[in-house]
Amino acid sequence: MTTGAYDPVEDMLKVKSVQKKWRDSFTGAELNPGKWTNQIGSGATISVGSGLLTMASGATADAETWVLSTETFTVPFRLSIGLTLSQRLANQSFWVEAVSVNRETGVPDGLHALSLLFDGTTATLAKYEVQNGGLARLTSAGSTFPTTASGGVYEIEPFADEAWFHGGTLDATTGRANSYRRHQQIPDPNALYKVRLRWLNAATPPASSTNAVVQYIAVQDYAELTAEITAGRGQSVAGQSVAVGVVSMPAVSTVGGQARNTTGALPVLVATGASANPVAVTTGRGVDLLATLVGALVTKPFSLPELDWSYAGPITGLTTATDTAVRAAAGVGIRSYVTGLQVQNTSATASEFQIKDGATVLWRCLMPANSAFLDITFPSPLRGTANTALNIQAVTAGSVVVANLQGYAAP
Numbered sequence: 501m502t503t504g505a506y507d508p509v510e511d512m513l514k515v516k517s518v519q520k521k522w523r524d525s526f527t528g529a530e531l532n533p534g535k536w537t538n539q540i541g542s543g544a545t546i547s548v549g550s551g552l553l554t555m556a557s558g559a560t561a562d563a564e565t566w567v568l569s570t571e572t573f574t575v576p577f578r579l580s581i582g583l584t585l586s587q588r589l590a591n592q593s594f595w596v597e598a599v600s601v602n603r604e605t606g607v608p609d610g611l612h613a614l615s616l617l618f619d620g621t622t623a624t625l626a627k628y629e630v631q632n633g634g635l636a637r638l639t640s641a642g643s644t645f646p647t648t649a650s651g652g653v654y655e656i657e658p659f660a661d662e663a664w665f666h667g668g669t670l671d672a673t674t675g676r677a678n679s680y681r682r683h684q685q686i687p688d689p690n691a692l693y694k695v696r697l698r699w700l701n702a703a704t705p706p707a708s709s710t711n712a713v714v715q716y717i718a719v720q721d722y723a724e725l726t727a728e729i730t731a732g733r734g735q736s737v738a739g740q741s742v743a744v745g746v747v748s749m750p751a752v753s754t755v756g757g758q759a760r761n762t763t764g765a766l767p768v769l770v771a772t773g774a775s776a777n778p779v780a781v782t783t784g785r786g787v788d789l790l791a792t793l794v795g796a797l798v799t800k801p802f803s804l805p806e807l808d809w810s811y812a813g814p815i816t817g818l819t820t821a822t823d824t825a826v827r828a829a830a831g832v833g834i835r836s837y838v839t840g841l842q843v844q845n846t847s848a849t850a851s852e853f854q855i856k857d858g859a860t861v862l863w864r865c866l867m868p869a870n871s872a873f874l875d876i877t878f879p880s881p882l883r884g885t886a887n888t889a890l891n892i893q894a895v896t897a898g899s900v901v902v903a904n905l906q907g908y909a910a911p
Contacts, residue, residue, distance in 0.1 A: 520721035526553045541565040553714040561705040566698040575689040579656040584714030585648040593619040600691040612687035622877035623649040628665040638685045660689040713724035734886030803908035823891040836890040838882035840906040845871040856891040857884040
């Protein structure tokens, strides 16, 4: 018994999930007739050179210029294009689209499509469109995408149950910057599709011609098995990947970007050693446990020892009726928190005592004459405003108030 999936050279069964890998990097001196057909509207031009396809729109009213792939694709697939527009003008539209075609003639039938539409005058806006059954295209409002003024990467991904539209920066190490999804009126997953790049001028002609410069265009036509693993459906726009648990790690492994000294087949994340606050995450994100550099777990429950502070006021008492600085402004985004206070009035004059966030009173008490030593711990630390000085004040002249404060700095 034999099977088409068996590779006799490597003696193994192979699962092939990528059905077609199609790409044009425009390395020739003209449009490849084996890959494209085209139409050039009045006043428009199409040229190829130096690894670039340049489609000039012209400035003639109602002129339409396009290139259409000769290759066909089936859902699901991923279309990716590197694109720059020399300008963005009113009355001028450029589409990157996948359109359904007649199976016998290969001609677009106008029934099903999905596309990115670049129109209007704002370089950082685009619209995404879907069409099913010959209905009018469902077009989004102008949505944020990477600027078309410099190298951008734009992607279209149709699936049987949804369609995705992505934007990113060409040749960047960062992931996708923007992603949008449609469920309604997405194109028929059983239709046959070609890729089309298209200029269309309005009945009112644009002010001048615009160049659409294409660095490359690629389509990967794959099976649904790969779609769930590599295409990134439902994942974050940056990574577009599915988390995978790995066992039998080496003794020193990297988890979440931090090296952990772990042993055994299943490394266990205990805590991250630190001597400074890590960058704060956004709400709802996971965080590591925090420990000192020798592995003592931070359970204070406030902050790292390196971020603690303390203040000891003069034994002769605070200057009255004016603010005394406990801590200067801690820096952008950093607050001063007060966890403890020890205070005493050693004079025969009673006084109000205040802890202040800049000029705003956070906490106050009355210090009777010759008061006993007062020791207070704040279960919920007093929380100052970011980048604001922490002050204290003995309000009444003639009082002798001695104060000590403790706390920490954090976002």
